[in-house]
Amino acid sequence: MRIGGAIVVRVLSALLAWMALAPIEAESRDELFEIPAGTWARRMAGDKVEILPDTIRLTLGLNDVLLLKNLDDVPQVFGPVLIMPGQSFRLPFETASTYSFACTAHASGAMNVIVEPGPAPGWPALRWRARQWLRRVA
Amino acid sequence: MRIVRALLMLLSLATAAWAAAAPAALKAGVFEPPRQAPEFALRGSDGSELTLGRYRGKVVLLSFGFTHCAAVCPTTLATLAQARAALGAAASAVQVVFVTVDPERDSPAQLKAYLAAFDPSFVGGAGQPERLAAMRKDYGVVARKVPMSGGYAVDHTSSIFLIDREGKLRAMMPYGRAAQDFVHDVQWLLAN
Numbered sequence: 529m530r531i532g533g534a535i536v537v538r539v540l541s542a543l544l545a546w547m548a549l550a551p552i553e554a555e556s557r558d559e560l561f562e563i564p565a566g567t568w569a570r571r572m573a574g575d576k577v578e579i580l581p582d583t584i585r586l587t588l589g590l591n592d593v594l595l596l597k598n599l600d601d602v603p604q605v606f607g608p609v610l611i612m613p614g615q616s617f618r619l620p621f622e623t624a625s626t627y628s629f630a631c632t633a634h635a636s637g638a639m640n641v642i643v644e645p646g647p648a649p650g651w652p653a654l655r656w657r658a659r660q661w662l663r664r665v666a
Numbered sequence: 667m668r669i670v671r672a673l674l675m676l677l678s679l680a681t682a683a684w685a686a687a688a689p690a691a692l693k694a695g696v697f698e699p700p701r702q703a704p705e706f707a708l709r710g711s712d713g714s715e716l717t718l719g720r721y722r723g724k725v726v727l728l729s730f731g732f733t734h735c736a737a738v739c740p741t742t743l744a745t746l747a748q749a750r751a752a753l754g755a756a757a758s759a760v761q762v763v764f765v766t767v768d769p770e771r772d773s774p775a776q777l778k779a780y781l782a783a784f785d786p787s788f789v790g791g792a793g794q795p796e797r798l799a800a801m802r803k804d805y806g807v808v809a810r811k812v813p814m815s816g817g818y819a820v821d822h823t824s825s826i827f828l829i830d831r832e833g834k835l836r837a838m839m840p841y842g843r844a845a846q847d848f849v850h851d852v853q854w855l856l857a858n
Contacts (some may be wrong), residue, residue, distance in 0.1 A: 566810060567693060571769055594695070602726070608808020612701050619695030619840070630808045630823045637821065 548654040552647065558595040558618075559586055561606070568602045580607045580631075582639055586621060587656065589646040606641050607631050610621045668817045686807075691854055693847040694751050694828055694837035703728075703835035704804035706766065708797065711778035711790035712753070716720060725855045726829040727848065730807050730822055731779040732768035738824045739764075740784075745854060746826070747785040747846035759789075759831075760852055765791040765824045767809035769798055 535603050558601050580641040586592050598604045598611040608629030609617050621627070621643045631639040686693065688697055703718055703726075708715030719783075731739035743764065752759045752824075764781060766772035769792060777790025792798075802809060808821040824841035828851060836855060839848065 566670075571792070606804050608823070608840070609695070609697075614699075615701065616698050617695050617838070618698065618791070619838075622693070624700070627842065629840065630821060637808075 546656065547657045548650050551652075552590060552656065554590040556625075557589075557591055558592045559584065560589045560594065560595045560597065561610075561625060562597045563600050563604050563606060565599050565601065567600045567604070582631075582642045584639070586641060586643045587646055588621070588624055588643060592621045592643060594621070594641060605631075629658060670680075691858075692827075692828075692837050692840035692851045693843065694851050696837045700830070700836045701833040703829045703833050704801070705761060706765075706791070706797075706800070706801045706804070708791035708793040709719060709774045711774045711792070713774065716763070716789060718790045718829070720847075721763075722833055723831050724759050725831060725852050726759045727760065727762045727852075728765065728805075728827040728829060729762070730765050730802065730805075730809065731824075732766050732820050732822070733772050733776055734768065734817075734819070736819070737779050742824065742826065743781070743784040743788065745843075745845045746788070746848065749852070750785055750844035752849045755853060756853065756856060759856055762788040763791060764794060765790055765800070765801065766798065767820050768797045768809075769777060769793065774840070828852075828855065 530664055541657040561580055567579070580596075582632055584594065586594065595616060596606045596609065596634055598606060601613050603610055603612050605611075606617070608631055611617050617654065621641070622643045624643050627641040629639045629641070629644065645661060647653040677695040705718050708716040715807075729746070730737075730743055730831060731742065732741075743762075746762050750760060750762065753760060762785065763854070764777065766777060772790070772792050774790065774792050777792055781790050788813045801807075805827060807823040809820050812819045813822050826841075826848075827835060828837040830836045837851065
C-alpha cells in the first residue's frame with residue numbers, strides 16, 4: 529500500500545514538474561471565433577445567439593492573434609468590426625495590455641481583450657496549463 | 667520518386683510551419699479578403715467635397731471622432747501626425763481623414779482649426795447627421811451620445827481604418843497602438 533502511494537506521489541510530482549518547467553508550445557496562435565452559417569436567420573427567428581464573450585483573454589507568444597470569421601451569408605458586426613460574408617478579420621497583439629473596443633453586440637457596449645505576458649517557467653506556467661485544460665474540459 | 671515526394675511534402679510542411687511562425691505582415695487587424703472601402707461624400711474641412719475616390723493612389727488612414735473629445739481623439743491624431751512625420755517623403759502618399767461623429771458641433775471650419783493643431787495636411791469630414799450615420803453603418807462604426815455635466819460627449823469606435831491605394835479596406839488598427847505600427851503598415855501597404 530505504501531509502495532503504491534509512493535508511486536502515485538512520484539507520478540504526480542513528475543506531472544507537476546513537467547507542467548511547471550516544460551516549454552509551452554502552441555499548436556496555433558489563433559484564438560478563433562466564427563459566426564456559423566444561418567446565424568442571422570436564427571436571430572431573426574428570435575434565438576439569442578451569443579458568440580463572442582465580452583472578455584477575451586490572450587497570451588503573448590502562445591495565442592495572441594484574435595481571428596474572427598463570418599461564415600454566414602449576411603454582413604455581421606462581430607465584436608469591434610463589420611465583417612462581410614466569407615470574410616475574416618485577423619488581429620495580432622504584440623503588447624500585454626487590456627484593449628477595449630466599442631461593441632454593440634454586448635449589453636455593456638464594450639468588448640475587452642486582455643493580453644497577458646507569456647507565462648514564465650514555474651508556477652505561472654503550471655497555472656497557465658491548468659487553465660487551458662480546464663477550458664477544454666468546460 | 668518516393669524520395670522526391672517525401673522531400674516535397676517535408677518542404678511544404680516546413681513552409682507551412684514557417685508561415686505560422688512568421689510575424690504578421692501588418693500590425694493592424696487584417697480583413698481577408700479585402701473589400702472595396704465604402705465610398706462617401708462629405709463636406710471637407712478644406713472647403714471642397716470630401717470623397718474617398720479623391721485619394722485613390724494614396725493610403726488613407728480613416729478615423730472617426732469629434733473636436734470636443736477629451737482624450738481618445740487627440741491621442742489618435744497626435745499618433746497619426748507622429749507617424750506621418752516619421753514617414754518622411756513617403757508621407758505625401760498618405761492621407762489622414764477624420765470624420766466627425768458630432769455633426770451638431772463640428773462644422774468644416776471647426777474641424778479645420780482643430781486638425782491644423784496636429785497636422786495641416788489632415789482633412790476633416792462633416793455633413794448631415796443622416797449622411798454621417800449611413801457612413802458609420804457602412805464601416806461598422808458605432809457612436810453614442812453620452813450626457814455629461816454642461817453638455818455631452820460621444821462614445822465612438824476609436825479604431826483607425828487602413829485603406830490601400832486601390833481603395834480597398836485592408837485593415838483596422840485598434841486605438842492605442844504606437845506611431846511606429848502605423849509607419850510599418852503604411853510602408854507595407856505602399857510597397858505591396
